Amino acid sequence: VVEGPAGTDDPEALTIAEIEGVPFAGIQFTGERWALADVQLLPPILPSKVVGIGRNYAAHASELGNQVPSAPLLFLKPPTTVIGPGAPIRLPVDSKQVEHEAELAVVIGGKGARAVSREKAMESVFGYTCANDVTARDQQRADIQFTRAKGYDSFCPIGPWIETDLKYADVGVQALVNDEVKQDGRTKDMIFDVPTLVSYVSHVMTLLPGDVILTGTPSGVGPIVAGDSVSVRIEGLGTLTNPVANRA
């Protein structure tokens, strides 16, 4: 558990409170505390599946030359894409155009979600985290299917933690490359909102505890190259930062 002013970007202002147990089954504080700057955070969840939503912001659909979909457009990223804050995004050798996509990620809670209505969908949500839906744009264009382009190891940084209390319906979602703002959207501009997405996905596939839905990216996607530092910053949540490196 991270404690400090909500949504701060100042690691100095934050401390980590050690817990016992797992979030979905109740947690207890041990009393131990560390400064955030002194620890290496791991991915805040290891999901059994990561469900992505394509073209969920009109301006982003438009910048890639796509129509706005009439229903949520689903894709999957394999669990092996997931990395935590500070871990390197590794660029595959056979792509010349890897891009960032800043997204609000929804984390499913302990009851999971199977065929839940839009009205009851939020009862299945545990919290929210930042995600970077890293995409090899040239391969996405070539394959049509998104799987390879979005499926490389390290192509789904999430973190830095799970915020259980977020005004998800209208928060700012930004991507920064080397501290320069590249994407700057708001979740109120989603075509399909969070309850609609949870409900829709849960009617196709049962969502298990800890599963993650990436809710789509606003406009402004662009390239990242080795040596860059890329951040996803969500208002009221925090900032997820990852270095970019060539694949070993």
Next chain:
Amino acid sequence: VVEGPAGTDDPEALTIAEIEGVPFAGIQFTGERWALADVQLLPPILPSKVVGIGRNYAAHASELGNQVPSAPLLFLKPPTTVIGPGAPIRLPVDSKQVEHEAELAVVIGGKGARAVSREKAMESVFGYTCANDVTARDQQRADIQFTRAKGYDSFCPIGPWIETDLKYADVGVQALVNDEVKQDGRTKDMIFDVPTLVSYVSHVMTLLPGDVILTGTPSGVGPIVAGDSVSVRIEGLGTLTNPVANRA
């Protein structure tokens, strides 16, 4: 462990030998045995990911009006699609055209596979099983992305067991609906063979022990409806049979 004549379709001829331990860490026989007809088999593996290969038989690509791809075309089915022999395939209410796709499934072994060469790829394979890559064809056409159409709970029957010794390069792969043969292909007609697929996928995403690759379907795909019984039969391996039912 199932014992009996290789590839038989006669459950009377087969017995189950009980084991202790897990396949990737060494197994021991307990000495207990049952008739296959007296047990309910579960999925022989619960994979962390199921990687599908699209259009890997020229005649099937052609029957859906698609070109033969120049590289393996990857997609993912969520682990929640996996069911075992005898479990019902549940038809979603919002598809009017659910189809069978008989496939040879490759099961990755205990060492996993990360960026393995084609020459070393088979060292990462534990064995083979039958799979039915059930697909809502109308939704596949509508979405372009395959995820929803192939992602419903129960849309990946696998089994009846894992055969560790199979002449994978040239075996018959059939689909039968109510005992009528609908698909009848041979793995030698794959565009990309098994070692090529394992190598290719492993260069994108790390394959973990137990992960499954569906190697594509031959021509002859067609509809299944509630009340049908659909089987995938692979020469030298066995037969996977599932009833078809409406979603509850």
